[in-house]
Amino acid sequence: MSECYDAIVVGGGVNGSAISYNLAKRGLKVILLEKDRLASKASSAAAGMLAAQAELEKDGPLFQLAKKSRSMFPNLAVELKERSGIDIELVQKGLVKIASSQAEVQEFQKMMEAQQQAGETVEWMTGKQLCEKEPALSPNLLGGMYIPNDGQLSPFQLSHAFAKSAASYGAEIREFTEVHSFIHRKGKINGVVTGTGKIYGNHVIVAGGAWSDRLLQESGLILKSYPVKGECFSIISPRPLLTATIFSHDCYLVPKKGGRTLVGATSTPDTFDQSVTLEGIHFLIEKAKKLVPVIMAGEWERAWAGIRPQSLDGLPYLGEHPVWKHLWIATGHFRNGILLSAITGELIADMLEGKTVQVDLSAFSIDRVFKTV
Amino acid sequence: MSECYDAIVVGGGVNGSAISYNLAKRGLKVILLEKDRLASKASSAAAGMLAAQAELEKDGPLFQLAKKSRSMFPNLAVELKERSGIDIELVQKGLVKIASSQAEVQEFQKMMEAQQQAGETVEWMTGKQLCEKEPALSPNLLGGMYIPNDGQLSPFQLSHAFAKSAASYGAEIREFTEVHSFIHRKGKINGVVTGTGKIYGNHVIVAGGAWSDRLLQESGLILKSYPVKGECFSIISPRPLLTATIFSHDCYLVPKKGGRTLVGATSTPDTFDQSVTLEGIHFLIEKAKKLVPVIMAGEWERAWAGIRPQSLDGLPYLGEHPVWKHLWIATGHFRNGILLSAITGELIADMLEGKTVQVDLSAFSIDRVFKTV
Amino acid sequence: MSECYDAIVVGGGVNGSAISYNLAKRGLKVILLEKDRLASKASSAAAGMLAAQAELEKDGPLFQLAKKSRSMFPNLAVELKERSGIDIELVQKGLVKIASSQAEVQEFQKMMEAQQQAGETVEWMTGKQLCEKEPALSPNLLGGMYIPNDGQLSPFQLSHAFAKSAASYGAEIREFTEVHSFIHRKGKINGVVTGTGKIYGNHVIVAGGAWSDRLLQESGLILKSYPVKGECFSIISPRPLLTATIFSHDCYLVPKKGGRTLVGATSTPDTFDQSVTLEGIHFLIEKAKKLVPVIMAGEWERAWAGIRPQSLDGLPYLGEHPVWKHLWIATGHFRNGILLSAITGELIADMLEGKTVQVDLSAFSIDRVFKTV
Amino acid sequence: MSECYDAIVVGGGVNGSAISYNLAKRGLKVILLEKDRLASKASSAAAGMLAAQAELEKDGPLFQLAKKSRSMFPNLAVELKERSGIDIELVQKGLVKIASSQAEVQEFQKMMEAQQQAGETVEWMTGKQLCEKEPALSPNLLGGMYIPNDGQLSPFQLSHAFAKSAASYGAEIREFTEVHSFIHRKGKINGVVTGTGKIYGNHVIVAGGAWSDRLLQESGLILKSYPVKGECFSIISPRPLLTATIFSHDCYLVPKKGGRTLVGATSTPDTFDQSVTLEGIHFLIEKAKKLVPVIMAGEWERAWAGIRPQSLDGLPYLGEHPVWKHLWIATGHFRNGILLSAITGELIADMLEGKTVQVDLSAFSIDRVFKTV
Structure with a gap:
C-alpha cells in the first residue's frame, strides 16, 4: 500500500473520531483505524454528561479545558447534524x-x-x-x-456523528483494524503496522483510550495509566x-x-x-x-x-510523543472523555498543523510520565 | 375504576399516537391503550417515506389528504422535538x-x-x-x-415522539393492555373492556392497524380489510x-x-x-x-x-362508526400510515371536537363497508 | 379451507405444545395455533422447577397430579431428544x-x-x-x-422440544395466528375463526395461559382466572x-x-x-x-x-367445556405450568380419546366456575 | 501476583478451551486467558461440521489427525455433558x-x-x-x-462445554484479559504480561486463532498465517x-x-x-x-x-516454539478448528507432559516457518 495519509488516527472512540473530524474538515487526508467497531467501548458506555463544573471542582488547567470544551457543543450539534444527519441529543x-x-x-x-x-x-x-x-x-x-x-448529550450519537462527518469530509474509516506497532525513521513517525499490513502517514495520533498503553509501549513509552x-x-x-x-x-x-x-x-x-x-x-x-x-x-x-x-495524576495526556516526532497522543480522559472530546479534536488538529494553541497545555504534556510520580 | 376519560385511544402505533397527541394537546383527558409495546408492529417496521406523489399517482381525495399531511411534518418535527426531546429525523x-x-x-x-x-x-x-x-x-x-x-423520516422516532409528547400534555399511556370489547349504552360508546378491567370514556378511537378488525367486529362492523x-x-x-x-x-x-x-x-x-x-x-x-x-x-x-x-378499495377508514356514536375509526392506511399520521391525528381530533373539517372525507367514511364491493 | 383436523390446539406455550405432542403421537391430525411465537410468553419466562413437593405442601389432587407429572420427565427427556434433537436440560x-x-x-x-x-x-x-x-x-x-x-429443566427447550416433536409426528404449527372465536353447531365445537380465516376440526383445545379467558368468553364461559x-x-x-x-x-x-x-x-x-x-x-x-x-x-x-x-381456587382448569362438547380447556397452571405439562398433555389426550383416566380430575373440572366462589 | 500456574493457555476459543480441559483434567493448575469473551470469534461462528473425509480429500497427516479427532467426539459428548451439563449437540x-x-x-x-x-x-x-x-x-x-x-455439532456449546468442564477440574478462566508479551528467562518461558499485570507459569500455550500472530511476533516468530x-x-x-x-x-x-x-x-x-x-x-x-x-x-x-x-501450507501449527522451551502453539486450523479440537487438546497435553505421542506431528511442527515457502 504505497498511499500515504496526512494523518493516521488510531482509535475509533469519541476522541479519535473528534480528531479525525477536525483534521478532515481542515482538508487533511485522514484514515481512522479502529480495532473493533466505532465507539464500541467507553464512548458508547458513557452517560454523556458535560459536567465541567460538577466533575472539576476547582480552577486549574483541566477546569479551563473542560469549560472551553463544554461551550463548543451547541455549535457542534448543528454542524454535525448537517454533515451526518445525526442528532447528538444535546440537552x-x-x-x-x-x-x-x-x-x-x-x-x-x-x-x-x-x-x-x-x-x-x-x-x-x-x-x-x-x-x-x-x-x-x-x-x-x-x-x-x-x-x-452543565449539560449532557448522547455519547453514542456524538461519536458516530464525529466519525460520519469526518467521512463526509473524505476521511477513510477502517473498523476491525488493529494497530500492532509503528513505523518510524530518523526519530519521526512514518506509519503503522496493522494486522493486515502497513499504512503510511505523516502523523499518527493514538487515541485508543484504555487500550492506548499497549500500543505506546511499542514506542518505548510507559504511560502509567x-x-x-x-x-x-x-x-x-x-x-x-x-x-x-x-x-x-x-x-x-x-x-x-x-x-x-x-x-x-x-x-x-x-x-x-x-x-x-x-x-x-x-x-x-x-x-x-x-x-x-x-x-x-x-x-x-x-x-x-x-x-x-x-x-496517575488524573489529567489527560494531550500532546506529541516526547521523542518521536509526529506521534501524537490523546488519552487518559477518564470520566471526562465525552466532555473533552470537542476541545481535544480541535487542539490536536491545531498542534499537528503547527498552529499556536491558546490554551496552556503544559499540564497535559506527555513527558510528565518521566517525572517521579 | 370510576375515572372517566374524554377519549380512549385503542392502538399505540403511529396513528393512535398521533391522535392521542392531538387530543391531549387540545386539553382532553386521554388514555392510550396498546396491547403490546408502543410502535411495535407496522409503525416501527415502515421505511418512513413521505411519498405523497410517488405512491398516489393521480389526483383524488387520498392524494389531497397525503399532500396536506406531508406538508405538516416540518412544523411537527420542531414541535415534537421540543415536547419529547425526540428527533423524528425528517429528511x-x-x-x-x-x-x-x-x-x-x-x-x-x-x-x-x-x-x-x-x-x-x-x-x-x-x-x-x-x-x-x-x-x-x-x-x-x-x-x-x-x-x-417527497421526503422521509424515522417511523419509530415519529411514533414515540407522538406518544411521549402526548404524555407530556397529560395523556396516560398503558402498554400491554388489550381491549376486548366496548361498553355502550343507548347507541353511544361509553368505554372499553380490557384484559384487566373496564375503562370509561366519552369517545373511543380505534387505531389498531391490521388488528382493528377483530375488535370492530365486537361492534357489529365488518371492515373487510x-x-x-x-x-x-x-x-x-x-x-x-x-x-x-x-x-x-x-x-x-x-x-x-x-x-x-x-x-x-x-x-x-x-x-x-x-x-x-x-x-x-x-x-x-x-x-x-x-x-x-x-x-x-x-x-x-x-x-x-x-x-x-x-x-378493499385501497382507501383508509377515517370517521365515526355508522351506528354507535362517539366510536371513531382510523385504520386501513396500508403503505401510507406514516405519511398520513399527521393529518389523521388532526382530523380525528377535529371531528371528535365537532369542528368543521375542511377536507372532503366522504371517500374515507366507514359506511362504505355496507355498499357492495 | 375445507381441510378438517382431528384437533385444533390453541396456544403454543408448553401446555399447548405438550398436548399437540401427545395427540400427534397417537396419530391424530393436529394443528397448533399460536398468536405470537411459540413459547414466547410464560413458557419461556419460567425457571423450570419441577417443584412438586416444594410448591404443593400438602396432599391433595394437585399434589398427586404434580408428583405423577414430575415422574414422567426422565423418559420424556429421552423421547423428545430423539424426536427433535432438543435436550430439555433436565437436572x-x-x-x-x-x-x-x-x-x-x-x-x-x-x-x-x-x-x-x-x-x-x-x-x-x-x-x-x-x-x-x-x-x-x-x-x-x-x-x-x-x-x-424435585428437579428442574429448561422451559424454553421443553416447549420447543414438545412442539418440534409434535411436528415430527405430522402436527402442523402456525405461529402468528390468533383465534378470534369458535365455530360450533348443535352444541358441538366445529372449528375456530382466526385472523386469516376459518379452520375446521373435531376437537378444539384451549391452552392459551393467561390469554385463554378472552377467547373462552366467546363460548359464554367466564373462567374467573x-x-x-x-x-x-x-x-x-x-x-x-x-x-x-x-x-x-x-x-x-x-x-x-x-x-x-x-x-x-x-x-x-x-x-x-x-x-x-x-x-x-x-x-x-x-x-x-x-x-x-x-x-x-x-x-x-x-x-x-x-x-x-x-x-381463583389455585387449581388448574383441565377438562371439557361444561356445555359445548369437544371444546377442551387446559389453563390456570399458575406457577406449575412447566411441572404439570407432562401430565396435562397426556390427560387431555386421554380424555379427548375417551379413555378412562386413572387420576381423579374432579377438582380441576371446568364447571366449578359456576359455583359461588 | 506470586502464584505460579503449571500452564497458561492464551485464547478462549474451542482449541484453547480443549487444551485447558485436557490439562486441568490431568491435574495441572491451569489458567485460561481470553482477550474478549469465551468463544466469541471463529469458535462460535463455525457451523460445526466434523467433515474429516469431506474437507480433507486425500490421505496424509492432516487426514489422519482429522479422522482420529472425529472419532473422539461421541465419548467427549458424554464426558462434557457430565462435567458441565452442556449438550454439545453431536449429530x-x-x-x-x-x-x-x-x-x-x-x-x-x-x-x-x-x-x-x-x-x-x-x-x-x-x-x-x-x-x-x-x-x-x-x-x-x-x-x-x-x-x-462425518457428523456435526454445536461449536458454541462445544467451546463452552470444554471451558466449563476445565473450570470444574479447577482451571481458572479470565475473560477480557489480553496477553501483551511473554516473560522468559534463559530460553524458557516463564509467564505472560497482560493488560492488568504479569502471570507466571511453567508452560504457555498460544491458541489464539487468527489473533495468535501478533502475540507470537513478541517471541520473534513470524507464523506467516x-x-x-x-x-x-x-x-x-x-x-x-x-x-x-x-x-x-x-x-x-x-x-x-x-x-x-x-x-x-x-x-x-x-x-x-x-x-x-x-x-x-x-x-x-x-x-x-x-x-x-x-x-x-x-x-x-x-x-x-x-x-x-x-x-501458508494449509496445515495447522501444533508444537513447541522452535527456540523458547515451554512455549506451545496450537493455531492455523482454518476450516477444521472444531473438528481438530478434540485431538488438539489431547496432543498438546501429551506433548507438554512429555508423553510419547503416537501421531506423526512433523508436518505440523512450528519450525517449518523458517523454510522457504
Missing part, C-alpha cells in the same frame, strides 16, 4: 450536584465561591428548593449546587423523571429522551472486564433510590459497563 | 421514482402532467441525469420522475449511498442517518406472520442490486417485517 | 426449601411428616448441613427441607454456585448449565405488563443475597417477566 | 458431498477410491438416490459422495429440511436442532472485518437455492461472520 437543562453530608454542604459552599470567582454560574438550592425544581427528588436531601451550564471499569443501567418511565442531571458523590442520574433515565457509575480500577456484576447493580439501585425514590417504579431496560482510561 | 431531499420499462416511462409522463396540473413539482430525469444526481444508481436505468417534495406483510432489510455503508429516496415498482431504497440504507418491501396479503422469508430477502436483494449495484458492498444489518392494514 | 439434583423464620421451621416439620406419610422422600437439614451440601449458602440460615426428587406477573433475572458465574435448586418463601435460585443461575420471582396480580420494574429487581437481589451471599459477585445477564394464569 | 447422520460438475464427478470417484483404500466408508449416490435420501435436495444434482461418519473471513446465515423451518449435512464446492448446509439450517461460508482472505456483506449473503442464497430449493421458504434468522486462521 442544556443544567445539573444538580447533591450534597450527601453536612461536610459536603460546607465543601460545596467553598467550591461555589471558587467557581463564582472564576466567572461561572452556580447557585445553592435547599432540599425544599430542589424538590420544587425536580419533584422526583427525595424530600430528605440536604441541598445541592445547581449548575445551569490504568483502566477503570464503570457500570451503568437505564430505566424507562412513562414520563420523564427529571429535567436536570442529578449528580452525587456515588451516583448520577441523567434524563434522556423518551422517558429514559441513565444511572451510573461504579468505579473498579485495574480491569478490562466489561461484564456487569450484580454487586454493581445493587450498589447503583441503592444510591439512586435515595436520591430519586420514584425511580423504583421505572421499567428496567439494560445494564452495561465501559472501561475508562485513568492517568 | 427533505426528494424522491426519484424509477421507470422499469418503456411502458412505465410513458405512464410516468402522464402522471407528471397530471401532478403538474394539480400544482405539484415533479420533473423527468434521464438515466444519465439520474447518475449525475445519484452516482450510486445503475447507469442502465431508463430514467425517472424526480419529486423534490386485510393484513399485508411487508419485508425489509437494512445495510450500512461507510458513506451514504444515496441522497434522495429511490422508488421503483418493486422496491425502494431509503437513505437514513449514519450510512444506513433501508430496502423494502415485499407484499404478502392475508397473513399476520411477521417472520422474514429467505425468498423475501432474495427478492429484495435482486431488485435493489439492479437499481443501486454498489449496495452489494454494504454491511448487512438486519431484516424485519411489518403487517399493514389494507382496505 | 435431577434436588431442591432445598429454606425456612425463613422459626414459625416456618415448625410448619416445615409438619409438611415433611405429611409428605413422608404420602410416601415421598424429604429430609430436614440444619443450617450447618445445608452449608456442607451447598457451600454457597449463607451460614446464617435456619435450615430447610431437602427434597431429592387472572394474570400474575413474575419477574426474574439471571447471573453467570465462572463456576456453578449451586447444585440443588434453592427455594424460599420469596425467592428461588435455580442453577442452570454453563454457570448460569436464575433468580425468581416476584408476583404482581392483575396485569399483562411484561416489563420488569427496578423495584422487582431490587426485591429479588435483596432476597437472593440473604440466601446466597456470593451471588453478588456474579455477572448480570438479563431480566425478564412472564404472565402466569392463576385461577 | 452423527453423515454428510453428502455434492458434485457440481462432471469434472467433479470424476474427481470424487478417485477420492472415494483413495478413502476406501484408507479404510474409510464412503459411497456414491446418484442424483436420484440423493433425492430419495434427502427429499429437500434439488432433483437436478449430478450425485455425490455419501460419508456416513493469515485471517480468512467466512460469512454464514441461518434459517428456521417448521420441520427439519435435511438429515445429513450437505456440502458442495461453494456452500454447505448443516441441519441443527429445532428446524434450524446453517448455510456457510464465504471465504475472504486478509481481513479481520467481522461484518457480513450483502454480497456474501446473496452468494450463499444463490448457492443454497441450487442445492436445496425449498430453503427459500425458510424463515430468516440471522447472519454472522468469523475470522479463521489459515497457514
